[in-house]
Amino acid sequence: MAEQKYVSLQQDSGKINGNVEISHQVIEILLGIATNQVEGVYEMRGTISSRIDSLFGRINHGKGVDVSFADNQVSADVYVYLEYGVSIPKVSLEIQKSAIEQLEFMTDLDLSEINVHVVGLIAKKETGDIERVTTDKKE
Template structure:
């Protein structure tokens, strides 16, 4: 993946860092009903000081942008319904906020969390390090 995702316009160039797109995707996905939390896929994400993506991975190949999201779902939800809602929410949020069209949103269900497990607070899912895109 390149270091930036670029959209050209007549007045100049707008450059949006992939971390910004990852943040938009993660917040949109976490707000969907039935999503318990996001899950880190890479070992380095779990031990690293700064875990960019926190379960969201954006890649750009040629002119296409693809997103992989790793999630835990709440027990009892319809997995296809939640996955489709996530795909729609992510595509709409990224398009509205950055004018970047996402070509693929791949949902990877890492697990299902039992009913009695308290859902983490939204702020716990996104600590200051995640929202800081140095």
């Protein structure tokens, strides 16, 4: 079965005919922005191409987010690096709350599940350098 690329919104507007479809990439961007705004999140997992893009000033807000649709259900996986010293369960819960609220507010879609994958920690040293502690194979 081919993976669904759009989700259709149901509208009860009466006299207006037409469809509203939202691309999975738009939902990834919404969830990526909502996740990045949570205190304690250092960055999202990216790929080499997204890191190269960031050098040229292009930001991919959907990086580190995988969205899937099944039977009008939206589920997501987010992959994050957290700041060293934060409470992982508390930050993860805030990520889930923020993502659910933003997606519902902006699209009227319900997120059936959101899985938070903490793929590493970022420790800031006194010298200003950062130390990346990760076991992520995609890094």
